[in-house]
Amino acid sequence: MTTPARARALPRSVRLSATVGVLVSALVLGACAAESTSAESPSATPGTTASSEPSPTVTAEAPPMAVQPLRGTQVSPEAIAGPALAAKIDNHVGARPQVGLDHTDIVFEELVEGGLTRYVAVWFSDVPAEIGPVRSIRPMDPDIVSPFGGLIAYSGGQQRFVDMMLNTPVHNAIHGLADDQFMYRTRSKAAPHNVIVRAPELRAAYADIPPPAQQFAYSQRPQTASAAAYGNPAAGLDLFFSAKEGRTWRWDAGSGRYLRSQNGAPDMDSAGGQLAATNVVALSVGIDWTYGDIPKTVMVGSGPAWIATGGKVVQVTWTKSARDAPIQLTNQYGTPVYLAPGNTWVELVPNARGGSIAVV
Template sequence: MTIAARRRARLGAAVLAMAAMALAGCAASSDAAPVPIATTVPPAPTPTATVEPAPEAPQTVPHPLRGTPVPAGGVAGPALSAKIDNHPAARPQVGLERADVVFEELVEGGLTRYVAVWSSDIPDEIGPVRSIRPMDPDIVEPLGGVIAYSGGQQRFVDMMLATSVHNAIHGGADDRFMHRTSGKAAPHNVIVSARELVQAYAQIPAPAPQFAFTSMPLAASAAAYGRSSAGFDLSFSPRQSRQWQWDAGSGRYLRGQNEATDTDSSGAPLSATNVVVVAVDIDWAYGEIPRTVMIGSGAAWIATGGKVLEATWTKPSREAPIQLTNAHGVAIHLAPGATWVELVPTGSGGSVSVR
């Protein structure tokens, strides 16, 4: 081979080598890992818990006649007052143990009768009811509602008709709610269908509060500040005595009449959480029929929780309820529960003895 031929051969080989290297570089470049592209990923939203507001505790208020807690606005319909017989032939009375308030008053012959009031717990039946007396309008007017009775002297009926209270009179327009029971002798046997009567006049407003109450029995004025006492011995006349005995086991006062236990129709003793004794004057302007003087003021004794507290009662008008205050003029608070109000004469054989 000539020198020129050898040079041409070497040059061709070099060109082939360079081409092979170029192809290898291209292959290497195509096999290299791709460069990642940077991206911004928004964070996932954090879920927010939905917090339901805690339900509000139901608002309660004292029952206007009993002081026990009831839902605000939950007392509807009228109070039912009734003139309840207390002659021995009328006992035991019907539904008296379920009354919120009971007023005991002197009537002719030295006997007593009741004005009993139901609102928080109205029985199917109450009674026996008897005729109205001249002090009853002063007792019932502040309560409003309905008054059930069996009639009376027209002058006294007219006095009651002149009040704002609806009169349900035996023999009148509401006689369909009354009947005579065969279980007692007339005239001590007129029974009232109490629940039906109240439902018939459900549009009449609920009663206004009659006393101040505390929500805690031990915080009642007499229980907190009174002196220990077993109860009362009361006299309405030489013929009629009443006893109230504190019973620590039940936390109530048990009632007696003429030294005998006074019972309800089930045979259980009649009882009360509060006993309010009010010393009253008697007006004899109506002959043999005594009229308890309710407009005025005087001495009172409040028994609650096995203690008794001396007080003053005041009733400035027929429309006003009885106000009870202590020696400093501060309102007395009763414990929640049934209250008996004893309207004891200051004369005519009446007396009050604290045990």
């Protein structure tokens, strides 16, 4: 390679200085390029920090929830659909253990003739394949069932009582008459304690009937229910419907529920477990003897009541203003009291003729 004449004319020291200057400029330009590249993309070198803005964190919104109207639990709105199913359930010794009582949302126990009791049980959130045995209707049942709407299944009764039930906003499914295709007699029990209802099929036939209205006020958590928060510690309740028919409810801390016994023996369900409730509501009620030996529980009115929840009991006032109105539970200031989320048994205990309620 031939060196230009001017370059040859320069002193050696000048040529070396120019060469160094070129190299230094190249190094500076290279460092600037590297710094620019580093600012545009995260460095792979440990200990360096990228200068890009952090991405915002996206938090998914919780799906909307609704209150299950007969249990007070939080459920998706889609779960609240179809009618409530009530049934007149036998409590004769020949009917025990009953089918499906362990799945109920609300159960009412009422006095019938002979000092015995029967149930009006209501299913909505947890409907088993079968329920029963169902028996005949009684004069207080229209007042109990009307606030729920939906359906009621039973096995007939005196025509005057059937007519009373037909004159309600509730669809009547009657063994031997309306919707009999959803009922049958089981061979595992003797008549008349053996009429069983195919519950999901009956509800599906009337799926267009709207869901029930909420019956009680509920707290969001068990510990904030009125009895649990403000009641007195107690083992439970002792109830007598007559001189010979006693019921006990005892708090079981292990399960967080009250266990039920009848006449000194555990009250078992058809699955082999003892019947239990989150809330036990005992209403002191009057009895109308207009129908001779068939007592009618007076449901439209008011009186004292006791609520057992969470190992504590509180005394309240119950009020029911009309047949179609739900039972209202209020404290001494007239403020609504709250049940815990879960199932409830409502004991309609006579205030005379051997009926009594005791907190133990």
